[in-house]
Amino acid sequence: MQDRYRKQELFIGKEGQSRMEKSKIVLIGMGALGSASAEMLVRAGIGELVLIDRDYVELHNLQRQQLYTEEDAAAYLPKASAAAKRLKAINQHVKLQSVIENVDHHNIEQLMEGADVILDATDNFETRLLVNDAALKHGIPYLYGACVGSYGVTCPILANGDAPCLHCLLEQLPQQSETCDTAGIIGPIVQWVAAVQVTQALRLLSGQKLKAELCAFDIWTGDYSRVDVRGLRDASCPSCGMDAVLPFLNGAEQTRLDVLCGREAVHIRPGAKKSLNLPALAEEWAFAVDHVTANEHLLAFRYREHRIVLFTDGRAIIHGIDDIVRARSLYDSLVG
Amino acid sequence: MSIKLNGREHELSADIQNVAQLLGSLSLENRIVIVELNKEIISKSAYADQPVRDGDKVELVHFVGGG
Ligand SMILES: [Zn+2]
Numbered sequence: 001m002q003d004r005y006r007k008q009e010l011f012i013g014k015e016g017q018s019r020m021e022k023s024k025i026v027l028i029g030m031g032a033l034g035s036a037s038a039e040m041l042v043r044a045g046i047g048e049l050v051l052i053d054r055d056y057v058e059l060h061n062l063q064r065q066q067l068y069t070e071e072d073a074a075a076y077l078p079k080a081s082a083a084a085k086r087l088k089a090i091n092q093h094v095k096l097q098s099v100i101e102n103v104d105h106h107n108i109e110q111l112m113e114g115a116d117v118i119l120d121a122t123d124n125f126e127t128r129l130l131v132n133d134a135a136l137k138h139g140i141p142y143l144y145g146a147c148v149g150s151y152g153v154t155c156p157i158l159a160n161g162d163a164p165c166l167h168c169l170l171e172q173l174p175q176q177s178e179t180c181d182t183a184g185i186i187g188p189i190v191q192w193v194a195a196v197q198v199t200q201a202l203r204l205l206s207g208q209k210l211k212a213e214l215c216a217f218d219i220w221t222g223d224y225s226r227v228d229v230r231g232l233r234d235a236s237c238p239s240c241g242m243d244a245v246l247p248f249l250n251g252a253e254q255t256r257l258d259v260l261c262g263r264e265a266v267h268i269r270p271g272a273k274k275s276l277n278l279p280a281l282a283e284e285w286a287f288a289v290d291h292v293t294a295n296e297h298l299l300a301f302r303y304r305e306h307r308i309v310l311f312t313d314g315r316a317i318i319h320g321i322d323d324i325v326r327a328r329s330l331y332d333s334l335v336g
Numbered sequence: 337m338s339i340k341l342n343g344r345e346h347e348l349s350a351d352i353q354n355v356a357q358l359l360g361s362l363s364l365e366n367r368i369v370i371v372e373l374n375k376e377i378i379s380k381s382a383y384a385d386q387p388v389r390d391g392d393k394v395e396l397v398h399f400v401g402g403g
Contacts, residue, residue: 033403123403148402170399171380174368180402214370216397225342225395227372336401
């Protein structure tokens, strides 16, 4: 036994520890949740970790994204590389793979190849439903986790033909949702969500079963809730039902992005049309955006130095940018 | 009347009589929510018809997307 894991091994057992050291976890997203989970997993001695993120480190990440430093932000380091640098210093024995890419239906299956567990640390529902489809197809457990404000929620998606999948639970892609950019977030709830997800991963890797249970906690008010969701498996679910078509994995539901030539702008079209309540969004975003102009068709505003025009059907034009990955990241941080 | 919401006593004003109104009073009407009423999950289409009564035990989880 390596001495560094002695206390953990006392708890999860020799077998559990040895499985841990042979296991591979894929982390989708290296923001706040990804940073917290990665650090715990690397300290716990996971065999291999795949770190996937499309973004680079910015100063406003440092409040809660524990792996990154002011130096990383000044150097515009991609999160996946900055994370690997820090994680390597914590535990040189873990095999790390950094992927600086946007996860989409073309690359997801290859990125999760050989994974024992997929850990959700992304910031939008479309990517979650894509990962859900891919995890179901390959029978890999997928641990949903998310947080906004002081509230966090988790649920293991077990891909065992019995428990519901994320698509069963959501029924549809949410039209709009609060995001950390629009509703804010405090660091402690990140730690709670990541702690629950990593515990679920430890249980799975030690050969324990997980219950299909939705679990939510508001760390500010202390409200805790838990719902047994076994009964929510939907036989007609497009992702896990009898005639499953995996709509997110086959690309049908995927958001399209095009650079508008000569205009330094990106046009974003959601795969399924939305019907956004723009006045309500303008109110919710009051602290995140400025220079707001609205009419019955669209909302125009400035957000992080970009002029953005958002239409009721969910389409958006982001000005002052020609990098589609960056544009997508901006869009998701607003619309969710 | 009062219900037990997520394990805690929660006072409801008299005009809240069904699940849809309860969600509205918590500003959750536009969110995707799982509602468990006395250990039974209520389907989304039944929120407006499902009465909420004094002493009911309600567990609510709403989905968020941040990370
Ligand atoms: Zn399903």
